[in-house]
Amino acid sequence: MKKLGIFILFISINLMAKAQSAAEKEVAVAVEQLRLAMISGERAALDHIAATDLSYGHSSGKLEDKAAFVESIASGKSDFVTIDFKNQTIKVTGKTALVRHQLDAKTNDGGKPGEVRLGILLVWQKQGKNWKLLGRQAYKLP
Template sequence: MKKLVLILALMSSTYVFAQNKAEQNLLTAVEKMKAAMVSGDRKDLEDIAADDLSYGHSGGKIEDKATFVETIASGKSDFVSIDLANQTVKITGSTGVVRHELHAKTNDGGKPGEVHLGILLVWQLQGKDWKLLARQAFKLPH
């Protein structure tokens, strides 16, 4: 009986470790995306996004990968800084769901501004890398 309890304890701790490692890897991908959005680096933006990306804005506009990358890399959408708050992570198989609040300073078209949005990110594990498959922004309640 003691052996069975020990085996079960080891199995559950291995699962928790694996889940935590997967979550850490996903959170690293979120940080890479945040850094790429602030830097506007085209290669970094392309690397983080899945080929089938669906990138939704709070106003209803939807972009594909090429438009998402071009909008940020060209400076049309310019993030000066991004802070994330109240972040949660859930991984099921090869799909990760991340929710957070995005608080950013922007400089779109040379006009300073601020953005405060709720964000839902859907990530897909492709090989060893997490790729952003879908993003939907929404207005936060006041």
């Protein structure tokens, strides 16, 4: 009986680990969709990935809601030429996911070429079948 209990516990832990990694993969796909939408500036893609209640924080302290975030990128005011995410970690707890990474990007804001290197915290929420970006905070790296 004791061996059966240990076996059931082992199987349960194994199944939870597989479910967790499946959710992490879903979030990783959503993060990649965000990266591509930010580079392309496609309004529909940005609108689809962002939650209605998005809080988008810049390293300068500026905050944007969903409408401002979408407009800034779709209009080209914030123009990402390339974006690379490095050292990414994903932690899923229920319907919430925390993603941390380093963002390295080439920009062309207002026709002025530039480069940024920032730390990023993304907060994702599972809404229906989709992971939506609920929060983002950038911070300056040393």
